[in-house]
Amino acid sequence: MDLQQFQDTEFPVPTELQSNVAITSLSKLYNWGRRNSMWPMLFGLACCAIEMIATASSRFDLSRFGMEVMRATPRQADLMIVSGTVTKKMIVPIVRLYNQMPEPKYVLAMGACASGGGPFKEGYNVVSGIDKYIPVDVYVPGCPPTPQALLYGLIALQKKIDGQSLANMDDVPWYGVGPSEPTPVPILGPDIIDPRQMHIIRQQAERAAQGLPAGVRELPAIPQPEKKKVPAKTGQGAAAADGEMDPAKAERLRKREAALARKRAREAAKKQQGEG
Numbered sequence: 001m002d003l004q005q006f007q008d009t010e011f012p013v014p015t016e017l018q019s020n021v022a023i024t025s026l027s028k029l030y031n032w033g034r035r036n037s038m039w040p041m042l043f044g045l046a047c048c049a050i051e052m053i054a055t056a057s058s059r060f061d062l063s064r065f066g067m068e069v070m071r072a073t074p075r076q077a078d079l080m081i082v083s084g085t086v087t088k089k090m091i092v093p094i095v096r097l098y099n100q101m102p103e104p105k106y107v108l109a110m111g112a113c114a115s116g117g118g119p120f121k122e123g124y125n126v127v128s129g130i131d132k133y134i135p136v137d138v139y140v141p142g143c144p145p146t147p148q149a150l151l152y153g154l155i156a157l158q159k160k161i162d163g164q165s166l167a168n169m170d171d172v173p174w175y176g177v178g179p180s181e182p183t184p185v186p187i188l189g190p191d192i193i194d195p196r197q198m199h200i201i202r203q204q205a206e207r208a209a210q211g212l213p214a215g216v217r218e219l220p221a222i223p224q225p226e227k228k229k230v231p232a233k234t235g236q237g238a239a240a241a242d243g244e245m246d247p248a249k250a251e252r253l254r255k256r257e258a259a260l261a262r263k264r265a266r267e268a269a270k271k272q273q274g275e276g
Contacts, residue, residue: 027166034078034104035066035158041077041097042070045084048111048144052083055147065154074100079157080134081150085113085120086127088192092185098134099182103174106161108153109136112143119143133194134183 013021044052055062062068071077074097086094098107109130112118117128130136137160140153164171174180184195193201207214 027164028162030166031161031164035161038065038067038079038106038154038157039069039071039077040067040079040081041074041101042072043097045082045086045090046111046113048083048114051144051147052081052110052150055150060147060151062151062154065151065158067154074098075102077101078105080105080107081110082107082114082130083110083144085118086130087125088127088186088188089125091127091130091133091192092188094130095133095183095185099185103180104172106137106157107134108138108140108157110140110150110153111145112141115139115141127192133186 013023044050054060056068056070067079074080078101080094080098080101082094098105107130109115113120113126114130115136117123117126120126121128127133138153138157140149142149145153166172166175169176187193187195204214
């Protein structure tokens with residue numbers, strides 16, 4: 001461990017002791033331990049998983065970041081890498097696995113499909129982004145992203161962890177009072193249903209039963225800008241305003257009329273040649 005990275009507090013350490021003594025905050029020491037021991041959850045959905053496997057190879061050496069221990073169970077993992085196309089059938093076990101991961105836990109959306117649906121966004125069986133169901137901390141773009149891009153996303157996650165503070169409960173909500181509420185598992189039926197939207201579905205069903213339009217998005221009213229009132233001109237000023245025109249505007253209109261006249265003349269000449 002390099003103690004030099006901790007020597008940035010308000011209490012200076014003598015030079016001869018900097019290799020043996022470190023003064024730091026509890027949050028920084030806590031974040032340092034977490035950022036260098038992230039255990040990803042081992043599962044893949046599509047072609048992005050091949051790039052994730054390549055990232056764990058010796059060529060890219062994921063163990064430099066302390067993330068090479070990929071676990072096959074959610075109870076021993078604290079980083080979920082969603083790599084690949086997320087279908088409506090797979091979102092149900094993904095959310096269930098996310099709920100089984102212990103806190104603190106993070107989610108990395110790898111690739112265009114996991115981030116927003118990718119080329120299958122308009123498909124009937126594809127979820128348009130994993131962030132619609134579970135919170136995402138880092139997005140890695142690409143189709144598929146390279147191992148270097150995944151490493152950059154993991155470094156970005158480490159920077160996010162470094163910025164968390166134990167004194168701010170918004171940064172570490174898992175230390176709050178009482179257990180955290182699990183993420184609702186979607187219901188798979190004729191279509192995927194988010195339990196958090198059940199009240200909206202129920203309202204639409206009641207409106208449909210009453211013969212009222214249901215499922216139609218109501219656009220908000222667009223506020224119209226107020227028209228400025230211009231004081232009316234009277235006498236010679238009004239006559240001058242009505243009769244006069246900007247010289248530049250008059251010149252543009254004259255050139256436009258001349259161009260239209262030349263165009264009509266060319267069309268008439270072509271028509272006469274065609275008839276002859």
